[in-house]
Amino acid sequence: MASEITYAEVKFKNASPDAVVNAPPETKKHEHHPQKYPPWLPWLISVLLLLVCIALVITLLVVPCSQSSDQPPALQQKSTEWSCVSSVPQGREKGWTCCPKGWKLFQESCYYLSADMMPKVESEQNCTGMGSHLVVINSRAEQEFLSKELQQSSNGENYYIGLRAEAVGQWHWVDQTPFNETAAFWRIGEPSNKSDQPCAVIHVKSNILGNWNDAKCEEHHRICEAAAVTV
Template sequence: MNCRGRVSPGTAAPTEERSCSWLNPWVFFVSALVIKTAFVTVCLVVFLHGSDGQYKTLLQNATEWRCIPSMSAGKKESWTCCPKGWKRFQKSCYYLPADKMSWAESEQNCTGMGSHLAVITSEAEQEFLYNLAKGAATNAYETKYYIGLSASGNGQWQWVDQTPYEKAATFWKPGEPNLLFAEKCAAIHIKGKTDSNTYSNWNNILCFTSCYRICEQAVKVV
């Protein structure tokens, strides 16, 4: 872009046009900035959508993740990840919030974190969660942690993720569950830090009881 010298009345026009040469460096700078921005944008798009979207799940929110290397037979090396502050066991991540809620509020709270109340299907998982809860328990006479098991109106127990309820794979305390007409929610029951019982410690309680909770979500593999 050129601009011409201004001619004052009664004076001769300048013999040469004066070009706005001072604009040229700015035009170059702006052009370079636009090109650089476009390049960075393309790189980000390629990164976020590359590798079959492996990292996209982890970048959907501001959660900080902790990952460890994992090798499986016949497959290349991968990473298994849990959110910071969650404990990993086998293929799940677990979290024990420090406040108390009813069963329904507990499940809603876990859902809000992309998880659900814990679903226990093996002795190994039961032992892990019992020890995890026991480690977090205080010296109170008893502490209860909601899990993802509740009874319907007809007394049929069901897990929050629709895992089939198998009586042989449950860990109820002796004599539990009882009073099913009122106590329709399950919790891991711990009696202080001196309680050595790993299994057979589930208790059914009133669903509006304020208890701690155990949230569970699948590990992320990237």
């Protein structure tokens, strides 16, 4: 006799009839793709680095050289005609030492002995306008050279030099060179140190090594000085 199969319906308390088992969402895997660069980029970087290196070389070598070289002297900028003599400066190859035409050369300086006369302020301005200044005498040799030149070629009597008294007895050179009383070339009895005579001149008709006078700042001739140009 065949056995009977009985089916029974079983219900669980508090169970949801439509219970759904929710599985955790599948985590999406992020794929990492290597970033691609244009094939010409490495070449561009190489060229830029090369240009930077060249710029550094120019900055380190060329610029210091250009800065170390002296700018053309003011005298050189003001003059167009020159008189030059052959010279061999120490430590240099043979070259030429030049002064503007009409100026006198002595050692490393050029001197202008004026034919006209001006008051002191105008004399200073005239020298400055030519790229020079009223002469500053620093040695016996320079004093002798100028005095002999004046005696040979001058028609004037007094020539301004770049010496002035800021106060009575307080003499100063125009280029701020300290005034050395023991290296001065005053005439006997000079300077008189009067308040109305603050300017200094060379008196042409006096002794070569003693011909400075203090004088009023009236119209006199002048001696301008500038550094000679070596080429």
